[in-house]
Amino acid sequence: xNEKNVELIESAFKEYYFNRFDLIHVPQRATERxxxxxxxxxGMIRHLVIKNDKDLHLLLMKExxxxxxxxxxxxxxxxxxxxxxxxxxADLIFDIxxxxxxxxxxxxxxxxxxxxxxxxxxxxxxQCPKCSSTKFDTVSVSCKNCISESKKEVTKLVDILISDLNxxxxxxxxxxxxxxxxxxxxxxxxxxxxxxxxxxxxxxxIMFNGAIPESFGIKRQNNTKALLPTLDEKGWRGRIAxxxxxxxxxxxxxxxxxxxxxxxxxxxxxxxxxKTMGVKIDPKVTMxxxxxxxxxxxxxxxxxxxxxxxxxLNSFDPFLEACLLGDDEVKIMSDCPLQIRLKNKxxxxxxxxxxxxxxxxxxxxxxxxxxxxx
Amino acid sequence: xxxxxxxxxxxxxxxxxxxxxxxxxxxxxxxxGHPDWKPIVEKAYxxxxxxxxxxxxxxxxxxxxxxxxxxxxxxxxxLLKSAGISTLIRRFSLAEAxxxxxxxxxxxxxxxxxxxxxxxxxxxxxxxxxxxxxxxxEFVIKVPDxxxxxxxxxxxxxKLVNRRVSNGLVYLTAHETVRxxxxxxxxxxxxxxxxxxxxxIPEGFKQRVDDLVLLAKKFSDTTYVSSEYPPCVKHGxxxxxxxxxxxxxxxxxxxxxxxxxxxxxxxxxxxxxNAPDYNERTTxxxxxxxxxxxxxxTKYQCPSCEKLRSESLCFAIPDCNGIINxxxxxxxxxxx
Numbered sequence: 001x002n003e004k005n006v007e008l009i010e011s012a013f014k015e016y017y018f019n020r021f022d023l024i025h026v027p028q029r030a031t032e033r034x035x036x037x038x039x040x041x042x043g044m045i046r047h048l049v050i051k052n053d054k055d056l057h058l059l060l061m062k063e064x065x066x067x068x069x070x071x072x073x074x075x076x077x078x079x080x081x082x083x084x085x086x087x088x089x090a091d092l093i094f095d096i097x098x099x100x101x102x103x104x105x106x107x108x109x110x111x112x113x114x115x116x117x118x119x120x121x122x123x124x125x126x127q128c129p130k131c132s133s134t135k136f137d138t139v140s141v142s143c144k145n146c147i148s149e150s151k152k153e154v155t156k157l158v159d160i161l162i163s164d165l166n167x168x169x170x171x172x173x174x175x176x177x178x179x180x181x182x183x184x185x186x187x188x189x190x191x192x193x194x195x196x197x198x199x200x201x202x203x204x205x206i207m208f209n210g211a212i213p214e215s216f217g218i219k220r221q222n223n224t225k226a227l228l229p230t231l232d233e234k235g236w237r238g239r240i241a242x243x244x245x246x247x248x249x250x251x252x253x254x255x256x257x258x259x260x261x262x263x264x265x266x267x268x269x270x271x272x273x274x275k276t277m278g279v280k281i282d283p284k285v286t287m288x289x290x291x292x293x294x295x296x297x298x299x300x301x302x303x304x305x306x307x308x309x310x311x312x313l314n315s316f317d318p319f320l321e322a323c324l325l326g327d328d329e330v331k332i333m334s335d336c337p338l339q340i341r342l343k344n345k346x347x348x349x350x351x352x353x354x355x356x357x358x359x360x361x362x363x364x365x366x367x368x369x370x371x372x373x374x
Numbered sequence: 375x376x377x378x379x380x381x382x383x384x385x386x387x388x389x390x391x392x393x394x395x396x397x398x399x400x401x402x403x404x405x406x407g408h409p410d411w412k413p414i415v416e417k418a419y420x421x422x423x424x425x426x427x428x429x430x431x432x433x434x435x436x437x438x439x440x441x442x443x444x445x446x447x448x449x450x451x452x453l454l455k456s457a458g459i460s461t462l463i464r465r466f467s468l469a470e471a472x473x474x475x476x477x478x479x480x481x482x483x484x485x486x487x488x489x490x491x492x493x494x495x496x497x498x499x500x501x502x503x504x505x506x507x508x509x510x511x512e513f514v515i516k517v518p519d520x521x522x523x524x525x526x527x528x529x530x531x532x533k534l535v536n537r538r539v540s541n542g543l544v545y546l547t548a549h550e551t552v553r554x555x556x557x558x559x560x561x562x563x564x565x566x567x568x569x570x571x572x573x574x575i576p577e578g579f580k581q582r583v584d585d586l587v588l589l590a591k592k593f594s595d596t597t598y599v600s601s602e603y604p605p606c607v608k609h610g611x612x613x614x615x616x617x618x619x620x621x622x623x624x625x626x627x628x629x630x631x632x633x634x635x636x637x638x639x640x641x642x643x644x645x646x647x648n649a650p651d652y653n654e655r656t657t658x659x660x661x662x663x664x665x666x667x668x669x670x671x672t673k674y675q676c677p678s679c680e681k682l683r684s685e686s687l688c689f690a691i692p693d694c695n696g697i698i699n700x701x702x703x704x705x706x707x708x709x710x
Contacts, residue, residue, distance in 0.1 A: 165517055166542025190518050190542070197684055198521035205534040215536035234540035 024297035037065035069292035089192035097181035098146035178300025208278035387447035407576020418449035425469030482548035604703035
């Protein structure tokens with residue numbers, strides 16, 4: 001990123017970090033966690049210990065990081081190299097990202113920027129019409145549908161956590177990730193000790209990966225209705241029953257069909273159910289027990305929006321509530337082929353023009369690579 | 375408080391209560407060396423021989439001489455410890471674990487009334503810190519306790535998604551409950567034997583200790599060597615050659631690796647002959663299952679280096695650099 005852009009973004013971030021100490025706190029058991037941060041145009045600095053809010057605020061003011069991270073793991077010595085940290089446990093974490101949901105709206109708000117001349121095009125082409133380069137970066141901007149579909153995944157996840165895994169509602173923290181999805185953290189002692197492999201199996205459970213027909217009452221032969229799941233069952237069997245038998249009156253007919261269609265057909269049916277009922281979480285994030293995860297309250301440099309906790313998921317509007325940078329106006333050169341909506345205001349499209357924008361919108365454009373400071 | 379009787383101790387002689395019981399009889403190790411006690415030493419030796427051949431030592435629980443049954447276990451571990459051959463200790467531990475597993479399963483099955491379940495559930499709780507309880511005639515265990523153990527099994531039915539789960543609990547049959555802790559039971563007995571400290575043994579034991587050293591030689595015959603194998607596969611073959619127990623994940627590695635290298639089930643099966651729990655039919659069935667020739671038809675793939683690392687089955691050498699699966703081992707090396 002060029003120096004002028006960094007200067008503008010850093011001044012906006014500094015202002016936020018200075019004014020909004022109320023939103024930025026170290027998580028519980030902070031002294032046992034590893035912290036890390038990044039600055040624009042430089043690498044990751046990690047293995048840090050930040051004992052309390054005061055030390056965190058000091059670091060933010062001094063370094064003005066582009067991104068701040070904190071481990072989900074607890075260590076005896078969080079500041080030592082990984083092999084000497086002495087892992088004690090880790091919160092369960094989940095990442096739900098709109099880009100992983102294969103949503104049809106993605107193509108309407110995703111475009112491609114030429115890596116060499118920065119020219120934006122809405123349809124992917126083999127080469128840039130301006131400079132003939134063949135390398136493009138994918139840029140996606142705010143979309144309400146993406147957020148509402150991501151929320152549905154969060155709701156599915158929370159249901160499984162509570163009813164299947166006995167996690168209490170108050171142990172689940174839901175955050176807007178600061179870009180295009182949600183982060184969920186579970187603080188529950190029972191699950192803290194799970195290793196990576198165990199978490200991988202838990203991921204498969206939540207995503208409904210690897211289910212076999214036998215577990216839902218269909219064997220290769222001699223099937224009877226006795227073993228099929230019923231509506232009053234809990235866990236995945238109950239969920240599958242609800243999906244297979246939408247009403248009680250149709251149940252006998254559907255049961256007959258399932259049994260006569262046989263094993264392979266049922267296997268395909270389970271695969272289909274997985275697509276709609278399995279929760280689309282990022283498996284890598286949940287399996288990683290040494291990850292440093294974006295710190296709540298900090299700004300996501302991919303967008304300039306903050307990672308903040310959602311107290312009421314249904315009504316939560318990230319493009320209003322997580323858009324927390326200042327609104328004094330700045331001039332930038334913007335090249336943004338799509339319209340963007342932030343704080344209930346519309347911006348763009350702009351075609352390589354100098355525009356005067358509130359700081360939060362200007363920073364959003366710069367972070368997304370849709371403009372340059374002048 | 376739960377009263378553990380002598381019959382229970384005969385079934386589960388590795389319990390701390392067994393030591394206390396023998397302590398109360400006032401019998402010393404010196405006394406056991408007296409010729410009068412020779413039948414016990416013979417019984418103990420027989421117990422080890424049976425275990426080392428992969429069989430499960432069976433006890434007549436109706437016999438009146440429960441004390442000598444219990445003593446034979448104790449003497450067996452003294453003999454084993456004196457011989458100091460870890461292969462034999464492992465085989466014995468596994469066989470004793472499988473023996474106890476049978477009793478545990480029977481007890482869980484025979485009656486689910488609280489009175490009868492108290493002992494098996496106590497053993498599971500005390501030894502493995504796992505709480506198993508009953509919910510409407512079914513056994514339940516907490517999800518994290520389940521995951522810690524079930525991830526070592528490769529069969530799909532052990533995946534959490536294929537279990538009944540509700541309110542943080544996994545539902546299991548008696549057989550599944552016991553199967554889940556088998557490996558730990560073996561480890562527990564093994565650890566118990568390893569931790570025993572013996573200063574000297576009675577003269578009467580010495581001949582049988584020498585016999586054990588001879589017996590162990592049988593398991594160290596080399597049967598299979600190839601320098602082309604990656605170190606993890608070599609390690610697995612070595613463990614089997616020594617007649618030691620290779621964990622399920624290690625056997626799975628060997629089977630999938632060799633199958634992927636074009637070996638047939640019939641060529642691979644003899645490799646497992648030395649395993650303490652070897653059974654020709656079961657081995658072939660399992661190999662056929664893994665190869666995709668039977669069962670669901672799925673051909674299982676060789677586990678990744680990452681998975682092997684997490685299972686402590688990776689013994690990487692510089693030649694392993696740049697590969698992510700053992701099957702790439704040879705190929706990568708040739709290209710370099």
